[in-house]
Amino acid sequence: MFSNSSKYAIKAVLYLAIHSSESKKIRVKNISEPINVPQAYIAKLLQELSRHRIVSSTRGPNGGFFLSDANMKTLLIEIVNVIDGEDRLNSCLLSLHNCNSEKPCPLHDFARPFRTNFIESLEQNTIEDLARDVKRGKSFLPL
Amino acid sequence: MFSNSSKYAIKAVLYLAIHSSESKKIRVKNISEPINVPQAYIAKLLQELSRHRIVSSTRGPNGGFFLSDANMKTLLIEIVNVIDGEDRLNSCLLSLHNCNSEKPCPLHDFARPFRTNFIESLEQNTIEDLARDVKRGKSFLPL
DNA sequence: ATTAAAATATGATAAAAGTCATATTTAGGA
């Protein structure tokens, strides 16, 4: 479904959503441990996310990563698209490329309802929404 | 969702379901082309499937692969499990391992209803069912 | 029996995904 990298990215951004703010930056060392991802790996992913303005960062002493108010509105699909590319979630289950709902492949109907639904969830929900669920005890960490 | 190998395997078995029989064996050369998978690759997968009695085969002249009546009853999940292992479809979206419906991770509810449903389809439908859909014009090839 | 045609077993190579290492740049504090 997601690549490993996307899972890591989501975990990292969610961690920042819950624990960081403009006035409380977190450095990569202190992100990697609680989300259980190798430091050098998550550093690279955060840099990529930063380039796409999905997370914010400042360098130097007391620098680190954080989510701005705007960052909190990031849709989950944006994170996945940046890391995995736009095709991964949409491609045919059997990788047939000229298939669609008019000419569905033999597995199309097994998965379509779910997939549509799932992708819509990713398109409609923000990081802020996920963080809120956690705060309300609707979903759980640790990551 | 599926690995490439699983997709190939499903395509190959489905092709056999539609075109082969005990009295009409098909050799690997004549499977690989219509399903659009490299010959050496699909050969290896068919051997693995054969070892697990998901397809049948005989060697020597006029040999080849085919599906016995029993093979036609193979559940789709069996193919996937043989090729991808049993965990791939079931693991948490964020790869958290101590998560369940009691303590769902932040993405759990996005995907669970659909995933359960999808896996059930794979557990309930056989290759024969897929082939029937194709024959009835409910779903389409080519692979 | 001999030969040829097929699957089978085994392993080598290539490409992609995941992981690690390090030199450079930026920003803050002494």
Added chain:
DNA sequence: TCCTAAATATGACTTTTATCATATTTTAAT
């Protein structure tokens, strides 16, 4: 201004997945 702490850029290494190649075994036909 100079030093230090942080992200950034770049690239090397490792593991997994995908792909290709080949020698062996089995079976059928002559």
